Amino acid sequence: MIEITQKFMTRNDCYTANKKIVPKGIMVHSTATSGVMAPAWFDRWNKSYKAGEIGRQSCVHAFIDDVTIMQYLPFNHRGWHAGGTANNTHIGFEMCEPKGFKYVNGKITEYDVTAQQPYFDKIYKNAIDLCVYLCKLYNLNETNIICHSEGHKQGIASNHGDVMHWFPKHGKSMDTFRAEVKKRLGKPSGGSDEMRYFEIMGNEVMNLRATAPNGKIIKPIPTGTIISGTEFLTASNGTIWLKTEYDGIGGWVAVLPESKGYTKEVFKVEDDYKKLYEQEKVRASMLELEKNSLKQQNEKLGKEIVLLQSSYDNVIMDIRKLANKYL
Ligand SMILES: [Zn+2]
Numbered sequence: 001m002i003e004i005t006q007k008f009m010t011r012n013d014c015y016t017a018n019k020k021i022v023p024k025g026i027m028v029h030s031t032a033t034s035g036v037m038a039p040a041w042f043d044r045w046n047k048s049y050k051a052g053e054i055g056r057q058s059c060v061h062a063f064i065d066d067v068t069i070m071q072y073l074p075f076n077h078r079g080w081h082a083g084g085t086a087n088n089t090h091i092g093f094e095m096c097e098p099k100g101f102k103y104v105n106g107k108i109t110e111y112d113v114t115a116q117q118p119y120f121d122k123i124y125k126n127a128i129d130l131c132v133y134l135c136k137l138y139n140l141n142e143t144n145i146i147c148h149s150e151g152h153k154q155g156i157a158s159n160h161g162d163v164m165h166w167f168p169k170h171g172k173s174m175d176t177f178r179a180e181v182k183k184r185l186g187k188p189s190g191g192s193d194e195m196r197y198f199e200i201m202g203n204e205v206m207n208l209r210a211t212a213p214n215g216k217i218i219k220p221i222p223t224g225t226i227i228s229g230t231e232f233l234t235a236s237n238g239t240i241w242l243k244t245e246y247d248g249i250g251g252w253v254a255v256l257p258e259s260k261g262y263t264k265e266v267f268k269v270e271d272d273y274k275k276l277y278e279q280e281k282v283r284a285s286m287l288e289l290e291k292n293s294l295k296q297q298n299e300k301l302g303k304e305i306v307l308l309q310s311s312y313d314n315v316i317m318d319i320r321k322l323a324n325k326y327l
Contacts, residue, residue: 002133004062006071009046014059016048019078025144026134027082027090027151028127028177029060030162035099038063038070045072062093062130066122069130075137083158086151091134095123095163106161113169120170128177132184141185142178150174197228198242198255198263206262212241212252221246226266227253 009015036044041063047053060081061073073079081092098119101111131145149164151157167173200206202223209215213235221227231243233252240256255263 002069002129004069004071004130004133007042008074009042009059009072011046011048011053012059012072013049013057014080015073015077017078020076021078021088023075023091023134023138023140024089025086025091025140025146026131027086027092027157028095028131028145028147028163028174029081029092029160030095030166031063031097032103032160032162032165034097034101034103037096038065038068041094041096042070042072060092060094063096064093064123064126064130065096066098066119066126069126075134082148082151082156083160084151084156086156089156090146090151091138093127093130095127097166098123108165108169111169117170120172124170124172124177128180128184131177131181135181135185142182145174145178145181147174195228195230196242197226197266198253199266200225200227200253200263201261203261206253208244208246208249208251208253210251212243213237213239213254215252218249218251219247221253227255227263 031041045054045059049055049057058080059073061075061077061079062069062071064070075091078087079090079092080087081094082090086092098116100115102109131142135141135144146154147163148157148160149162152159164174167177200221200223206221208218208221210218212233225246227242227244227246229242229244233241233243235241238257239254239260241252242255244251244253246253253263254260256265258264
């Protein structure tokens with residue numbers, strides 16, 4: 001369970017600007033300041049640039065350290081953290097860099113990796129926790145997470161090196177970070193069931209629609225196309241709709257019932273099924289051998305039955321002969 005302490009920077013001009021965003025991503029920053037922890041940034045930044053109280057126009061949604069997550073802006077508030085257009089789309093948070101090292105000419109110096117490892121492990125985990133929480137909150141995934149330096153490469157943020165000037169010292173990168181978030185997010189939301197595949201039949205024009213049932217048409221899907229998905233919706237008329245993706249666009253397609261001829265369900269031969277098939281083939285040949293040996297036994301028993309029958313018949317005849325003699 002993630003614990004977030006909310007304490008909005010209401011004196012900061014970014015807060016009073018009160019612009020809202022629909023979060024489409026998360027930008028990870030680090031403070032480039034040694035040893036100032038998350039709660040201490042409140043007094044440093046809860047000031048008005050316009051009123052001449054502070055020399056910079058910055059505000060982020062949160063600061064985190066090894067023990068705390070301090071939320072300083074509502075997450076759907078437009079922050080001032082990227083120095084670029086990412087402010088319109090990305091939630092930004094700062095990871096507080098530990099005490100015990102220095103910046104000389106913008107470069108980290110006297111950084112003792114071994115001594116800093118316990119702090120790094122904790123803050124790295126807290127950053128992942130926060131990202132997992134925000135991804136779930138705004139229906140995002142790991143691919144929507146970048147750091148400030150990656151934002152610069154994408155042309156949506158100013159030229160800063162965080163956090164890739166720091167993570168590699170501990171053998172981490174934004175790729176390892178995203179992989180960790182991905183693992184934690186598990187299956188995509190709504191995808192609780194097994195993937196099913198449907199081939200579009202030619203009986204009528206099948207359309208990808210924005211919603212189901214019968215939402216706005218996005219585009220027709222050609223006959224023979226195979227679509228897939230895990231999420232279904234049954235309409236009141238009995239038509240079953242599949243949430244899918246065609247040509248890179250998400251939407252809904254009527255797939256069932258089969259009697260409508262919209263689609264034909266197709267089955268992918270997965271490796272598991274191949275393995276099962278091989279196992280079953282072995283089992284079948286063993287059963288064939290068993291069947292043949294039972295057949296042989298049966299034939300032998302049949303012959304024995306014939307022999308027993310004839311000796312029985314002989315005995316009966318003898319009894320009759322004896323009966324004729326004496327009765
Ligand atoms: Zn930054």
